[in-house]
Amino acid sequence: MQELLSPKQVATSIGVSESSLKRWCDQGVIATERTPGGHRRIQVGAVIRFLREQRRSLVRPEVLGLPVGAGQVIRSQDKANEALFDALKAGNHEQARRLFIDLYVAGMSVVQLGDQVVAPALHRLGDSWQCGQIEVYQEHRAxxxxxxALYELRLMLPPPSPSAPIAIGGTPPGDDYRLPTLMVExxxxxxGWNAVSLGxxxxxxTMAAAAVQHRPDLFWLSSTHVADATALRAGMASxxxxxxxxMKVVVGGQKSNQVFSGLDQGGRLLHGADLAELQRIASGLRPTAAVSSQPAPD
Amino acid sequence: MQELLSPKQVATSIGVSESSLKRWCDQGVIATERTPGGHRRIQVGAVIRFLREQRRSLVRPEVLGLPVGAGQVIRSQDKANEALFDALKAGNHEQARRLFIDLYVAGMSVVQLGDQVVAPALHRLGDSWQCGQIEVYQEHRAxxxxxxALYELRLMLPPPSPSAPIAIGGTPPGDDYRLPTLMVExxxxxxGWNAVSLGxxxxxxTMAAAAVQHRPDLFWLSSTHVADATALRAGMASxxxxxxxxMKVVVGGQKSNQVFSGLDQGGRLLHGADLAELQRIASGLRPTAAVSSQPAPD
DNA sequence: CGTAAAAACGTTCAATTCGTTCATTTCGTT
DNA sequence: AACGAAATGAACGAATTGAACGTTTTTACG
Structure with missing residues (x-):
């Protein structure tokens, strides 16, 4: 196990600034090696020793969680997806959480995270299950x-302003996939919406009742699995x-375009194949200026 | 989201002077770590433990990343349950979250939280739905x-030690109630268990496959809704x-005692009507001393 | 192999925290 | 009510931390 970590990784894993960590390395509190170019490289063992000597705890153990990037931040999308799939298959909470947080902290948007990470993972899980490569419990656990992970990400997003437009949504009858509607939320x-997923x-x-009682500006329907297209179409019409x-209605999912085609009256029923399209639609609907991921000045 | 807090932050969050807080840290009332330079660093969990033990309230919870207004001392359990039910009915995330944190900070155990707060809330929701007093979407949203809220609470619990015994569980076929199995986890x-709920x-x-692949010391089955008692019994037998x-098997739920009666072979199949019983069973099964909610001295 | 983006380098500097002392408040007892 | 003991909160210079900056090294990719 010759895992070499960068100062940034160690700093975030033990919850201190990069500056302090570099200072401690230079003071000899943490054993440090150097690359020929002068960059610091720290062994996992050195971090452990430091934590034991200083009686400190790991703030984010998952960052030191070993196998994935061999100590390097994952740059390639494919590698991240591969690592996530492995973690999900093995039921490794920490590892999956680490990948998520790292990708988000590294600047990936929520939309990208959904379209390029979560969605592919779900598809691969579904395929593997159908091929009999993984057990049902592995899919459930994943x-x-x-x-x-998504709930945790939700807590990191800024709370809606009191004047934020309201959006409500969920998945239609016969569709038990909770993750897509959560991603939409x-x-x-x-x-910047005040978004609530009903599950x-x-x-x-009951969706109509929710719409009447709460008067949202937008109602979304995340349709992943279509059991009965005719019933779905009739339900949507009513x-x-x-x-x-x-109230605008946005439906999402690959097949939803066909299922609901022709039901629109005056641009009320919109369609988004993925989250990127949904985002475009939503930002177009917002009357007030959409400010993404900006911390509200309090 | 900040993991380690400075004395000043903690002091303002609980409404005391920095001097007093530093004194408490030095006396060991609050678990404290030190930077190599001697600065104190405090984990959010340590603050929560302190508040629970000392029966103190949070003055400015937002400093710890908790909802505004949280951390109040609960006067009456009934009132709290009433307020929680109202918040759930109205779909008020923040309010419900705040009440949960309040109750936990006030010193309520996880078991009590489950048996005396979550379970009654679920029952009332179910009753209200059957009486037509609330819409389906309100029940789903709740x-x-x-x-x-429970996922957030999960993050506050101490991570399992590497030597912790493994427990796996979920709900049997035909039972879609995810909350009870989450409470068990x-x-x-x-x-102190390494507990994983499969959903x-x-x-x-697939449960058997999970048991064979991961070799847990304990497998739990949370049975809330029994669709087909005969099939359930047969499935359990196989x-x-x-x-x-x-591997011990613990089943939970009011009716599970009758459904599974007579299947036991040598005390392998155990039954717990509520979480308190489950806790007793689990602590009896643990070979090592079970320490509940105590900060690990590392 | 060469190029461009990303990350780490070393440094400076403002802000924070250190340990300590001391006045003030709170509490229990007489 | 008065008293002493204990706890609290403010203040101080010294020391530590964390963020910023322009420059250099590393890495990804065509």
Whole structure:
């Protein structure tokens, strides 16, 4: 195990600034090696020794979690996706969490995280399950892990302003996929909306009730698995008829375009194949200026 | 999100002077780490533990990243339950989250939180739904809110030690209630187990595969809704037959005692009606001393 | 192999925290 | 009410930390 870590990694893993860490390295508190060019390289063992001697705890153990990038920050998208899939398959909460947080901290947007990380992972899990390569429990556990990571990400997003437009949504009847609708909530929250996901497998009647009671500016429907296209189409028609015409409805999912085609009345029913499209639609709908990921001045 | 806090931050968050806080740190009332330069650094969890032990309240919770207004001392359990139910009905995430943190900071154990707060709330929601007093979407949304609150609580619990015994579990086929199995995971994690919930609606075959692949010391089955008692009983019988006899199996839920009666072979199949019983069972199974919610001296 | 972006380098400097002392407040007891 | 003991909070110079900066090294990729 010859894992060499950069000062930045060690600093974040033990929760101090990079400046302090470099100073401690220079003072000899942490054993440090140097590259020929003069960059510091720190062994995992040296970090452990430091923590034991100083009686400090690891703030983010997952950063030192070994195998993934061999001590290097993952740059390539493919490698990150590969690592995430492995972690999900093995049920490694910490590892998956680390990948998520690292990607987000590294500057990846919520939309990118959803379209380029979560969605591919879900597809691969589904494929592997159908091919019999993984057990059902592994797929369930992976969804559980992803849920928790996304919830944690949700806590990092800024709270909505009191004047933020309201968005409500969920998945239609017969669709038990909770993660896509959660991703939609995250994207809208990141766009400054007051977004609430009602969960999965919702009868159209209760969605209409929610729309009438809360009067959202936007209602989304995340349709991943279509059990009965005819019933879905009929439900949507009645849903549109029983809700205020001022409320826009966005449906998401690959097949939703065909299923719901022709139901639109005057640009009320919109379609987004992925989260990037959803984001464009949502920012177009917002009356106030959309400010993404900006901390509100308090 | 900040992991390590300075004395000043903690002092303002709980509303005392910096001097007093530093004194408490030095006296060991609050678990404190030191930088090599001698500066004190305090974990959020240490602050929560301090508040629980000393029965103090948070003056400015936002400094710790907790919702504004959280950390108040709870006067009456009934009032708290009432307020939680109202918040869940209205879909008020923040309010529900705040109440949870309040109750936990006030010293309530995870078991009590589950048996006396979450379970009653779920029952009332179910009753209200059956009486037609609330919409389906309100019930779904409430479960969503509770899930997130419990996930957040999960993050506050101490991570399992490497030598912690392993526990795996979930809900049997036909049972979609995810919250009870999540509560079980929390209780076991709080008891020092390495607990992983696989989610809901799991075929017995895949649960057996998980048990064989991961060799847990304990497998739990959280049975809330029984669709087909005969199938459930048969499934459990084959599950017991196809898993190592050294692995204990704990079933939870009011009716599970009748459904599974007579299947036991030599005290392998245990039953817990509520989380308090589960906790007793789990602590009895642990070979090492179970230390609940105590800060680990490292 | 060469190029461009990303990360780490060393340095400076403002802000924070250190340990300590001391006045003030709070508490229990007489 | 008065008293002493204990706890609290403010203040000080010295020391540490963390953020910023322009420059250099490393890494990814065509």
């Amino acid at each position: 969804c559980e892990i992803l849920s928790r 995250l994207v809208l929250a990141d766009e 999965s497998n919702l009868p159209f009647g 849903f549109l008829a029983s809700t205020p015409v001022s | 479960c969503e809110i509770l899930s997130r 929390l209780v076991l994690a709080d008891e 809901s609606n799991l075929p017995f075959g 599950f017991l037959a196809s898993t190592p006899v050294s």
